[in-house]
Amino acid sequence: EAAVTQSPRNKVTVTGGNVTLSCRQTNSHNYMYWYRQDTGHGLRLIHYSYGAGNLQIGDVPDGYKATRTTQEDFFLLLELASPSQTSLYFCASSEVGGGYAEQxxxxxxxLTVL
Amino acid sequence: GDQVEQSPSALSLHEGTGSALRCNFTTTMRAVQWFRKNSRGSLINLFYLASGTKENGRLKSAFDSKERYSTLHIRDAQLEDSGTYFCAAPGGYKVVFGSGTRLLVSP
Incomplete structure (x- = not known):
């Protein structure tokens, strides 16, 4: 059974729309991450968290908020979506951070923003 | 500057052949992870190495932290191996990804 799940799998919204992406992990991991992946850029880190209630800023945070409500659940919020946020979003988890453990x-x- | 340089950016193979992907690091990394993004867009974990080599079926990966590189060898390529391959390595508080290698395996 998948240990990291995301919803929705596909989302279309309009410029200025409000979008929430959800992620749940059942690995009992402390760290969770949100990345975006665009052609030619690999994956870029938006936000990450090392526990419930914690939030750390990644490399491309502008236009994104995130919230870690429990150890299992990490949400990415786009409150005023823009076409530049059209991308493929990945959530990940790891037991510890900084690459000391597999993600x-x-x-x-x-996500498509029209 | 970029900490992870991945090459080639694109690769075409015929079924049954093989090749190697490479990631060079600008600093000493403590580990490397390799992924494949399949046609459905999902990221599949291939390897996590802190040193040495690992092999899984037709894939083999090596990591040399001192020489600052990692390789992913594919042998006897199959159509289902097509996809984009990424390496990733720790960069301070986070993991830094290479820009990916788009592999196309054709009959």
């Missing part, structure tokens, strides 16, 4: 990824959410 496990969810199946991805494809």
């Amino acid at each position: 496990f990824f969810g199946p991805g959410t494809r």
Whole structure:
């Protein structure tokens, strides 16, 4: 059974729309991450968290908020979506941070902002 | 600057052949992870190495932290191996990804 799940898998919204992407992990991991993946850029870190209630800023945080409500659940919020945020979003979890442990990824959410 | 340089950016193979992907690091990394993004867009974990080599079926990966590189070898390529392959390595508080290698395996 998948240990990192994301919802929705696909989402279309309009410029200025409000979007929430959800991620749940059942690995009992402390760290969770949100990345976006665009052609030619690999994966870029948006936000991450090392526990419930914690939030750390990644490399490309502008236009994104995130909230870690429990150890299992990490949400990415786009309050005023823009076409530049059209991308493939991945959530991941790891037992510890900084690359000391393997990261496990969810199946991805494809977001289109018209 | 970029900490992870991945090459080639694109690769075409015929079924049954093989090749190697490479990631060079600008600093000493403590580990490397390799992924494949399949046609459905999902990221599949391939390897996590802190040193040495690992092999899984037709895939083999090596990591040399001192020489600052990692390789992923594919042998006897199959159509289902097509996809984009990423390496990733720790960069301070986070993991830094290479830009990916798009592999196309054709009959």
